[in-house]
Every structure is written in structure tokens, then in C-alpha cells.
Amino acid sequence: MLKNIFKISLLIFILNLTACKKQIATEKNLPEITTVIDWKAIPVQKLPFSYYYKYDSILDYYYTLDYFSKRKLIDTTSELNQYFSDSTSFLPEEDLMIIESKNYPYVGKGYFHKRLPDVNKHKVLVFIYQNTQEEETLPYFELQTFNEDNLVIDKIIIIGGINDDCSWDRQFSIDENYIISITDKEACYDIEDEKEIGKRILNTQYQIKEDGSIVALENKAVL
Numbered sequence: 001m002l003k004n005i006f007k008i009s010l011l012i013f014i015l016n017l018t019a020c021k022k023q024i025a026t027e028k029n030l031p032e033i034t035t036v037i038d039w040k041a042i043p044v045q046k047l048p049f050s051y052y053y054k055y056d057s058i059l060d061y062y063y064t065l066d067y068f069s070k071r072k073l074i075d076t077t078s079e080l081n082q083y084f085s086d087s088t089s090f091l092p093e094e095d096l097m098i099i100e101s102k103n104y105p106y107v108g109k110g111y112f113h114k115r116l117p118d119v120n121k122h123k124v125l126v127f128i129y130q131n132t133q134e135e136e137t138l139p140y141f142e143l144q145t146f147n148e149d150n151l152v153i154d155k156i157i158i159i160g161g162i163n164d165d166c167s168w169d170r171q172f173s174i175d176e177n178y179i180i181s182i183t184d185k186e187a188c189y190d191i192e193d194e195k196e197i198g199k200r201i202l203n204t205q206y207q208i209k210e211d212g213s214i215v216a217l218e219n220k221a222v223l
Helices: 001-014 058-062 065-070 079-083
Strands: 049-051 110-118 124-129 138-147 152-162 165-175 181-191 195-209 214-223
Touching: 001 195, 065 110, 065 152, 079 110, 079 165, 138 214, 152 181
Parallel strands: none
Antiparallel strands: 049 165, 110 124, 124 138, 138 152, 152 165, 165 181, 181 195, 195 214
16 A cells, blocks of 8 residues: 555655655657647647646545546547657656655556647647556646657656545646746654644746756755
8 A cells, every 4th residue: 555655655754854766857758659640730728827636625536537538638539648658757856755656657558638838849748647556646647848759858747646644745837938836745644643744845846948858946845
């Protein structure tokens, strides 16, 4: 169970706040594109744009791929799904408990959600996927940039969540300057003492550059 993994990870985190993890920022893969896309026909989401899970709503505890599909927020048959590149690692700045999951990084299919404005002719796409091996894990949203040859330039997980004794919530926004602001919230609930332990908030900013790369701008943890 993820909660057991998280509790162990939490103890390690408390004992060693400076522990380093070896993470790969970008896996540059060339998706096997078999269909010519009419990009002019793909709607573009205007910026600024943001999204977060609303945990005060009971519906959010049942978010699944089916939830997004029924609301036409993804199309499991979309030709754009073939662009999705899996096996995305969290960046080194993202020192999170979720990284300790045995099913991380995710390997599998992703589904097109939105197209954001191009950055210097580089496509910016957002995909949604869910690790079905972990029932408590909510769907991830992932932003990926592509060059004119369909090569993945860079990618970053922008939304995610876990509903369990140890919880994780990630929300994001992106502005007109392609600055991505991400807030991660982590905490475990001690059933015996009936209180939260290890509560932490991590604020991180990134920016999509003209070459399509995604670079970290700021990292601030609030313990």
C-alpha cells in the first residue's frame, strides 16, 4: 500500500532533509506518429490556465479516466494520444514522497486533454493518465513540448493526487509568459494520535523557454 511506503519515506525525509534523489529531467523519445494531424483544427486553450482538485467535493475522491472521458475532457480514441510520451520522472527539485512508489514512473497510455499556445513553433500539449495499479492515486496531468519532428523536447507532471492516510495534492497554473506555478501539499494522518504529521507545502516555478525546454525558476518548501 502507498500509505506504508509514504510513512517510511516520511521518516527518512524528517531524518535527512538534504537527501538527494537521482531523477531524470527529460526522457527524449520519438513517438511513433502514424497519422497526419490537422493542427489548425485543434482548439487552443488561452492563457492563463489553471487546474486543481477540489477536495471539499466528494466527487473528487472518485476521479478516474472514465470520469474525464464521460465529461469529454479526454477522448480515448483521439489521434493526438499517440503523441504521449510515458516514463516521466519528477525533476530533482520535486523532493516528494510519491517518488518512492513502486509503480513510479508511470509506463502506459496517456490521453490528450488540451493544446496550449505554441512556443516558438513548438507544440505544447497536456495529457491525462492514471496508474491503475494504485487505486488511491488520482489521474495525473502532464505537459509535454514537441518540436516540428514530433520529438519530445521536455515534459513535466503538473497535476496529481493521492487520497490515503498519507496524501499528496499537486495543483498548477500557467500564465501568458509560460511560467508554470506548482504547489505540492503532503501530509500523513496518525490514526493513533488523531493528528496530521509531516505536513509540508512545496512551491515551485518553471518556465517554458523558446527552445521548448522547461527550466526551474524557484523552489520554496514550507514545513
